[in-house]
Amino acid sequence: MKYLLLIYSNAENWEHPLFLRDPAFLALPPEERDALAARAEELFTEISESGELVAGTALGDPVTARTMRVRDGVPVATDGPFVETKEQLAGYVVVDCDSPERAAEIAARIPDARFAAVEVRPVMTASGLEM
């Protein structure tokens, strides 16, 4: 079962890995910051080696976003993201794992879950059971 993990982060302090310049992160004692960064590394090594990681990437700052709308057949572009919020979609990971519980566990171990949020969304499939 595949899940899209949406990593939200405060766009003011965008950097990659995403959480590195988050004020809440920077306020932590150095050893705790190191431990958190190391745990993030560990998580990505773990899900790559297990074959659960399907895809993932960080996204550019929302100021680089363009949102397209077509009205009466005319495409109109506006600068900036579709939804204006403090926390923006900063990156995503697609995992293929055993259960929704495992997907939630992976999401909770992404450090940004601690500073903003990571949303877990199942990916639709073209398979189905007759009822």
Added chain:
Amino acid sequence: MSGPGDVSGPGDAAVPAGRVEELLRRSAPRAVAALARRSGRFETAEDAVQEALLAAAEHWPREGVPDRPEAWLIRVASRRMTDLLRGEAAARRREERAAARVPPDERVAPAADAAADAAAGGDGTLTLLLLCCHPALTPPSQVALTLRAAGGLTTAEVARAFLVPEATMAQRIARAKQRIRAAGGRFAMPPAGERDARVRAVLRVLYLVFNEGYTASSGPELHRAELTGEAIRLARELHGLLPRDGEAAGLLALMLLTDARRPARTAADGSLVPLAEQDRGLWDRASIAEGTALVTRALARARLGPYQAQAAIAAVHAEAARAQDTDWPQIVALYELLERLDPGPVVRLNHAVAVAMARGPRAGLELLGPLAGDGRMARHHRLHAVRAHLLEMAGDGAGALAEFRAAARLTTSVPERRYLRGRAARLTG
């Protein structure tokens, strides 16, 4: 890599790809078993055979199938294995700054216990299946390794069937083999005390493979449909190896009886057709006859288990010429049996449907009551879908509509959602 002519003369040129594929899949587990048994190195043997399979897939269709395909594969793979072991030995030397204890050529020589192993595992296919379903692995890893090592599929084919990138699948398989080794697993029959649990694990893996394929219906997922054929082939092989195991027979029967409905389960536009509305004339009579005979024989002779019970339910459905001829009281009795053998929310749901058909919708709805209190089930589309059907049967159109809509939003399957929305639309129309 050499051509096919060195083991035996080339056969007919320009062989159809389908025949080559079938030969490779049949020969692969025996080649892995032969090399793993000789060398005691399952992981390397499995990699070497995978490379030999890729070479064969390239050479055979063009140059003809060798007279002894299995010997060809073993020859090419063992040559490749010598290279791989030499590479591993060199790496180890670099790490340890010491000479490898045994030269690689000796390592591919027969191991001392090969004869005993051969006696225990026949041609090694059973040993291989049991190793691929090692308890140190998660079910998805067991599935991936079984399909590649015992099913003879290439990494690319397994990846395509599970809709993940090839690199992801390669990683999953490599990791699975490392885990087996770390857990002390080796290419040998497990001790007698563990054997039964391991056979149950193989049955579960084959069942998972079958379901992955069976639920695929259209579009980008069509490659997955091949998995049902693979699962049936491996289940047939396992039943041949363990003819007295009632559950191995039951699983093969269940697969045959379920797969028999495949031509009727989707409409021309790819939408799902529920069992009650399927054109039973499209059901595969030969599969039904074989599955029914298998489960009947198993039920008479072997210890009862959940696959036999499920196969028996499928057989009762199959023998009804029309949906309204279904022997629901018998299906209810079989679900009661299944709930004792293998209780779980999905069995309970199906049981409730059968009870509704036999005794009326209110009796079915009563059985669903306890499930609604289960937090995980409350968010599960199947609970809402079943409740919707039963409410509709009971004449509660508004209740059914709400439940069909809830189920449609909760499912992550495109065809299921389309079906559920269609049922909701019928109620509003």
